[in-house]
Amino acid sequence: AQKVTQAQTEISVVEKEDVTLDCVYETRDTTYYLFWYKQPPSGELVFLIRRNSFDEQNEISGRYSWNFQKSTSSFNFTITASQVVDSAVYFCALTENNAGNMLTFGGGTRLMVKP
Amino acid sequence: DGGITQSPKYLFRKEGQNVTLSCEQNLNHDAMYWYRQDPGQGLRLIYYSQIVNDFQKGDIAEGYSVSREKKESFPLTVTSAQKNPTAFYLCASSVGAGGWNEQFFGPGTRLTVL
Numbered sequence: 001a002q003k004v005t006q007a008q009t010e011i012s013v014v015e016k017e018d019v020t021l022d023c024v025y026e027t028r029d030t031t032y033y034l035f036w037y038k039q040p041p042s043g044e045l046v047f048l049i050r051r052n053s054f055d056e057q058n059e060i061s062g063r064y065s066w067n068f069q070k071s072t073s074s075f076n077f078t079i080t081a082s083q084v085v086d087s088a089v090y091f092c093a094l095t096e097n098n099a100g101n102m103l104t105f106g107g108g109t110r111l112m113v114k115p
Numbered sequence: 116d117g118g119i120t121q122s123p124k125y126l127f128r129k130e131g132q133n134v135t136l137s138c139e140q141n142l143n144h145d146a147m148y149w150y151r152q153d154p155g156q157g158l159r160l161i162y163y164s165q166i167v168n169d170f171q172k173g174d175i176a177e178g179y180s181v182s183r184e185k186k187e188s189f190p191l192t193v194t195s196a197q198k199n200p201t202a203f204y205l206c207a208s209s210v211g212a213g214g215w216n217e218q219f220f221g222p223g224t225r226l227t228v229l
Contacts, residue, residue: 009155033214043203045158045220052215091157095214101146101165102173103218105157 002027004094006106013082014114021077021109023092029053031097034068034075039089039108048090051075082113118142119221121206126226128200136191136224138206144219146212147189151175152203152223161204164189165212193226200228 003026013019025034036048049059051068059066063080079086092106119140128134140147146165150158160173164183178197183189189208193200205223209216 004157031214035217037220043205043223043225045205045207047217047219050215050217097214099214101148101209101212101214101216101218102160102163103148103158105159107155107157 002029002032002094002096002099002104004092004104004106006090006092006109008109009107010110010112012112012114015084016081017113018078018080019082019111019113021079021090021092021111023075023077023106025073025075025092025094027073027094027096029096029098033095033097035093035095035103036066036075036077037091037093039091041088045091048077079111082111084113084115087111087113119206119208119219121204121221121224124222124224126224128226128228130228131195133195134193134200134226136193136204136206136226138189138191138221140187140189140206140208140219140221142208142210142219143186144208144210145186146209146216147183148207148209148218149173149179149181149189149191150205150207152205158205161191163212200226202226 034051037045089108093103148163149161162181164170180192206221207218
């Protein structure tokens with residue numbers, strides 16, 4: 001069965017600090033997809049990134065970057081020069097190719113960026 | 116504007132009453148989903164529908180029911196059989212049911228059972 005673990009339940013940083021959110025996953029499928037979503041205080045989940053299991057290339061989008069390592073089953077998310085607006089709960093999620101589009105979410109990491 | 120709407124944002128019901136949560140999308144997506152979120156926890160899948168007139172149980176379907184009579188609508192009924200219905204409910208949709216399709220989420224409905 002698939003499983004996603006976000007060991008950090010809460011992280012607090014001061015603005016402009018870099019912060020990394022960890023995500024470790026388990027799956028028996030060789031084809032799978034990993035996602036990161038942001039949930040601001042309003043509650044709506046916002047899609048950030050998708051990665052398929054065949055693409056281990058790291059990705060950078062502005063201040064956001066993602067490190068996908070199949071060898072350690074990890075898909076970590078780094079925010080560089082954090083800002084107060086980054087304060088939110090961040091979810092890592094997984095779907096297996098054979099499971100349709102049934103997302104399995106991690107427990108989430110609450111990030112608090114203080115001014 | 117294209118998107119997903121959920122109404123109402125806050126809902127209060129007495130214990131033992133059935134309640135229906137609305138979810139509408141105008142994105143022309145085939146697949147729709149319902150998730151439940153409890154405080155400090157991740158989302159858990161209740162039901163999903165890959166196409167009109169078809170739906171499947173997720174991980175925690177007991178005490179819930181759905182219908183998918185129209186492509187754009189996927190209402191969720193929380194029945195009196197659901198033992199702990201107070202939670203935040205999120206609806207989502209995706210272009211198709213393949214695993215590579217990202218899901219787009221609505222603003223959610225916070226249900227409180229008194």
